[in-house]
Amino acid sequence: MKIILTGASGLLGHAFAQAAKRRKHEVIGIVGSYAVPIAGLSQQKAIDLNDLAVLERFVLEQFPDAIVNCAAMSIPALCESDPSASERINVLVPEKLALLSRHLFARFIHISTDQVFDGASVPYFIGDPPNPSSIYSMHKAESEKRALDMASEFASIIRIPILNGNSPRGNRSLHEQLIAAWSRGEKAHLFTDEYRQPCLSDNLADAMVELCERNDLQGLLHWAGADPLSRFEIGQQILDHFGLSPDLISKSNRGNHPEHSRRQENLTLDLQPLAGRLKTRPQPFSEQLESLIVPKQFRVWYNSI
Incomplete structure (x- = not known):
């Protein structure tokens, strides 16, 4: 094809x-x-x-x-x-x-x-x-x-x-953006009241x-992953996967940030009929993490901590 x-x-x-x-x-x-x-x-x-x-x-x-x-x-x-x-x-x-x-x-x-x-x-x-x-x-x-x-x-x-995922430039996916912020010495403030299905x-x-x-x-x-998770829970699991300090993230709430007032609280999707008719199956987040690597441009920082 x-x-x-x-x-x-x-x-x-x-x-x-x-x-x-x-x-x-x-x-x-x-x-x-x-x-x-x-x-x-x-x-x-x-x-x-x-x-x-x-x-x-x-x-x-x-x-x-x-x-x-x-x-x-x-x-x-x-x-x-x-x-x-x-x-x-x-x-x-x-x-x-x-x-x-x-x-x-x-x-x-x-x-x-x-x-x-x-x-x-x-x-x-x-x-x-x-x-x-x-x-x-x-x-x-x-x-x-x-x-x-x-x-x-x-x-x-x-x-x-x-x-x-692991993007060609190492700067597009969720974990890559978090690692970029951490490498700059920034703590990630992640919402406990915003749920997604990575x-x-x-x-x-x-x-x-x-x-x-x-x-x-x-x-x-x-189509989505199998697990609805809060932004904070996603960050926690990414930290655990890479063996990083839990101090790199903190809990936050959308209501405390007026600029994020339009962000949706929960976007969990029903995955039928697709999930029941394809050979490919939705993955739990724990399984997704196994594929993630530190982008090349951040490996010196990562290896130094």
Whole structure:
């Protein structure tokens, strides 16, 4: 199978490229300015996703069997500061890719977010109405609608939680960001009243490859780890895994931070029907931790403590 992959240099894109290669698929990765070769890709192409005409020409030239969209402007604060840029990447790009998938009769896998929900009533089922509270989540909810409007018979939209994993740059995943803060001498203040379902990028990538290979699981879908945990509990387990001091984190509460008032309390997802129909299984957080390593740029600091 020939697969076009956007966002190939990101945490999830990198994991997907390797998972697809293990299954003997040909993956053509689209990146922005990232020039380092990415493992798992048969071809790496630099394209500015703001130029939809160039993107369209390249996809049509390749004539893929599947299109996987991992590209996103995923930092909510950046989306708030530049809504137009967020709309271009988070809405217009997946809309264009969905249209191309319909034209090519290709599978389309698009990544959305658990943040389309408001966090007030869990667990969230795939049929529950979104209630986004930020520019990022509003644009992701809109991308779901447009992708399904364009290519409902080809599209699988996967809502996902925060991701663990080892990113190419060593700065994208949850544990990498915590380690970066700790290396700067910063204590992490983690919420005890904000619950998430962290997922390993490699595990999600395996599920996505299965979806590329199947034609019976279209529409909205959920995927996440097996355990809902508070941000503080996640931090504790990461510290334990790396043998670091518990003093590197402290308990915090969303109510004490007005700037975080819109952060959802609990985004636990119901994982059916996907969890019951794939060979890949949702992982407990303890199992995810086994895959995590200290990024190269922080190993001198880590070995010195």
